[in-house]
Amino acid sequence: MSDIRNIVVLTGAGISAESGVPTFRGPDGLWEGQRVEDVATPEAYARNPDLVLDFYDQRRAKLGTVEPNPAHEALGRLDREWSGELLIVTQNVDDLHERGGARRLLHMHGELKSGWCMACGDRFPFSGKMANRPACLSCGEQGKVRPDIVWFGEMPYKMDRIDAALATCDLFVSIGTSGAVYPAAGFVQTARYSGAHTLEMNLDPSEGSIFFHESRMGKAGELVPLWVEGLLG
Ligand code: OAD
Numbered sequence: 001m002s003d004i005r006n007i008v009v010l011t012g013a014g015i016s017a018e019s020g021v022p023t024f025r026g027p028d029g030l031w032e033g034q035r036v037e038d039v040a041t042p043e044a045y046a047r048n049p050d051l052v053l054d055f056y057d058q059r060r061a062k063l064g065t066v067e068p069n070p071a072h073e074a075l076g077r078l079d080r081e082w083s084g085e086l087l088i089v090t091q092n093v094d095d096l097h098e099r100g101g102a103r104r105l106l107h108m109h110g111e112l113k114s115g116w117c118m119a120c121g122d123r124f125p126f127s128g129k130m131a132n133r134p135a136c137l138s139c140g141e142q143g144k145v146r147p148d149i150v151w152f153g154e155m156p157y158k159m160d161r162i163d164a165a166l167a168t169c170d171l172f173v174s175i176g177t178s179g180a181v182y183p184a185a186g187f188v189q190t191a192r193y194s195g196a197h198t199l200e201m202n203l204d205p206s207e208g209s210i211f212f213h214e215s216r217m218g219k220a221g222e223l224v225p226l227w228v229e230g231l232l233g
Pocket residue numbers: 011012013014015017018023024025026036040091092109150151152175176177178179180181201202203204205206218219220221
């Protein structure tokens with residue numbers, strides 16, 4: 001491990017599960033009682049904005065009731081103490097990584113606590129209810145603010161920066177993601193192609209499990225602190 005300098009960590013819903021945030025692909029195939037195509041696509045928003053805005057309002061409000069768990073905190077420690085390059089890429093839209101101390105962090109699927117104005121294009125911190133059709137904090141236009149979330153069919157954020165980090169990383173670590181959604185599911189192959197060692201930590205083998213050099217199965221809240229401790233010594 002002594003030759004590792006550049007690390008990319010990818011996280012998914014599994015890292016927040018022990019904090020009480022439900023994962024996406026439950027056994028019933030529903031995401032908190034809804035079909036993904038009814039709440040997480042631009043078409044769903046066009047068809048039934050009230051349903052979609054209310055769904056994300058509820059998820060946003062729930063953030064006030066959950067706390068970072070030992071896995072988020074371990075990544076916060078890694079961020080503080082790792083002197084090499086580090087990029088934590090999360091698919092999660094919650095704010096638990098920030099609250100766990102992560103700073104070198106990027107939300108590739110957007111953030112619940114951000115609003116995006118369809119009138120002026122600005123994005124801004126948002127903590128209220130979008131179903132109330134608030135005015136844009138930048139241009140003042142009423143009723144044009146949507147969740148700053150990447151829906152199916154939309155382009156994930158900051159892909160240039162992520163690709164650059166993957167191209168130069170020595171270690172790629174995937175935590176709590178099913179490997180079902182691209183482009184994130186393909187990061188392991190990009191990192192391997194760049195010569196990185198690849199490690200997966202998940203409750204059960206992800207769809208791309210065979211692409212990893214090493215797989216550790218179990219709860220993120222137990223595995224991630226052990227891994228960080230081993231790395232920082
Ligand atoms: P998923 O719900 O697809 O997968 C979560 C993974 O975490 C599963 O493989 C679980 O086995 C695992 N898991 C559950 N509890 C865990 C624990 N305590 N410790 C470790 N692993 C655990 O969530 P994602 O892979 O994040 O996209 O989903 C990817 C994307 O699909 C999401 O960002 C979202 C969704 O549709 C958008 O909204 C664009």
